Amino acid sequence: xxxxxxxxxxxxxxxxxxxxxxxxxxxxxxxxxxxxxxxxxxxxxxxxxxxxxxxxxxxxxxxxxxxxxxxxxxxxxxxxxxxxxxxxxxxxxxxxxxxxxxxxxxxxxxxxxxxxxxxxxxxxxxxxxxxxxxxxxxxxxxxxxxxxxxxxxxxxxxxxxxxxxxxxxxxxxxxxxxxxxxxxxxxxxxxxxxxxxxxxxxxxxxxxxxxxxxxxxxxxxxxxxxxxxxxxxxxxxxxxxxxxxxxxxxxxxxxxxxxxxxxxxxxxxxxxxxxxxxxxxxxxxxxxxxxxxxxxxxxxx
Numbered sequence: 001x002x003x004x005x006x007x008x009x010x011x012x013x014x015x016x017x018x019x020x021x022x023x024x025x026x027x028x029x030x031x032x033x034x035x036x037x038x039x040x041x042x043x044x045x046x047x048x049x050x051x052x053x054x055x056x057x058x059x060x061x062x063x064x065x066x067x068x069x070x071x072x073x074x075x076x077x078x079x080x081x082x083x084x085x086x087x088x089x090x091x092x093x094x095x096x097x098x099x100x101x102x103x104x105x106x107x108x109x110x111x112x113x114x115x116x117x118x119x120x121x122x123x124x125x126x127x128x129x130x131x132x133x134x135x136x137x138x139x140x141x142x143x144x145x146x147x148x149x150x151x152x153x154x155x156x157x158x159x160x161x162x163x164x165x166x167x168x169x170x171x172x173x174x175x176x177x178x179x180x181x182x183x184x185x186x187x188x189x190x191x192x193x194x195x196x197x198x199x200x201x202x203x204x205x206x207x208x209x210x211x212x213x214x215x216x217x218x219x220x221x222x223x224x225x226x227x228x229x230x231x232x233x234x235x236x237x238x239x240x241x242x243x244x245x246x247x248x249x250x251x252x253x254x255x256x257x258x259x260x261x262x263x264x265x266x267x268x269x270x271x272x273x274x275x276x277x278x279x280x281x282x283x284x285x286x287x288x289x290x291x292x293x294x295x296x297x298x299x300x301x
Contacts, residue, residue: 003075005039006068008032009047010138013065014131016055069138076139077275088278090119095283096132096144097124100198100224101266104243105145108290116286120279128195136271143270143280145287147241148197153269156284159291161242162299163201163262166227167254168234174254181205181239181258188236190227193220201264202239228253243291246298266291 011021012032022029040047047061057065093113097105106124113122125132125141132144136153149155165179173179181189181202192199221227227238232252241264245255268284270277 001039001042003072005035006072008035009039009061009065009068010072010134012036012048012055013057013061014134017053018055069134073137073139073271077273088276089117089282091276092123093117093120093276093279093283094123094125094140094142096135096141097126098129098132098144098146098197099126099222100192100196100241101145101147101243102126103225104246105287105291105294108294109287112286112290113283116282117279120283122283129197130195133269136269139271142274142276143268143283146197146267146269147201147264149267150269154272154274155267155269156281156288158266158268158284158288159295160263160265161291161295163205163258163264164240164242164245164255165237165258166231166240167237167256168231169252169254171237171254174256176256178259179256180260184237190230190236190238191220192224192227193222198224198239198241198264205239205258205262242295242298246294 008021008025008027011024012018015021015024018029018033022032025032036048043064045060045064046058047064048055049058102124110122125135127135129146129148132141132146133150133153135141136144145158165173165181165184167174167179173183189202191202221230224238224240224244228240230236231238239258240255268280268287270280274280
């Protein structure tokens with residue numbers, strides 16, 4: 001058993017696909033498949049159940065995964081602690097960002113981070129919250145920009161952004177200065193796919209469990225851009241945060257804040273023993289400045 005084999009196991013568990021895991025680990029699919037099989041033979045257990053192209057953890061695999069994650073994370077910490085001992089502000093800083101934030105903030109954050117951390121270039125990974133927190137736990141990321149609380153991690157607040165209702169032009173509620181989701185037909189509220197934190201936040205705003213169960217109908221999307229285009233086409237309404245509206249063309253949309261000062265807080269999360277903490281704190285200060293300024297400018301406009 002070696003650390004590389006454990007990294008293969010973590011990647012396969014995270015992606016659920018031999019091809020995607022091999023790509024993430026920068027090896028060929030046959031190599032990854034062979035090494036996972038050898039590890040299973042060495043341990044004498046089946047870690048993954050294979051069903052055609054689908055791969056999922058077995059019951060024992062779930063238990064082994066926790067220990068594999070701890071081992072890989074500890075090994076990565078040893079490497080980064082040595083690097084940080086030389087200078088925590090030198091070397092790539094690996095930051096994860098959720099998909100409902102990344103497209104709208106990178107143009108703001110990358111130049112500012114380059115100025116504040118000239119010897120620590122950002123390496124950005126865009127993915128959903130569950131994947132990013134798993135990568136943090138495994139030591140594959142230094143930090144992650146998230147919009148939900150993560151109790152087991154250190155969190156530095158960055159900015160609060162208002163949640164808005166995006167309506168098609170001519171919607172009966174478009175004349176109101178603020179929108180209460182309780183006034184909308186649940187079946188007309190368009191949502192992101194499962195796993196997106198903005199989906200969960202929108203459901204929470206639907207106030208009553210019976211309403212939440214009826215939200216969204218059969219129409220879902222994997223990106224905010226798709227949802228907004230569906231709204232333009234008259235297929236329903238959706239929830240969109242301030243940063244997704246900064247500098248964008250709102251043609252075909254009516255955007256109104258949600259009533260009750262509905263906001264979500266953006267945070268930079270990282271592990272308590274993160275060896276790059278100095279660099280992360282400097283990045284957080286830059287991100288807080290840039291994101292707060294962008295949100296404030298939009299909401300005052």
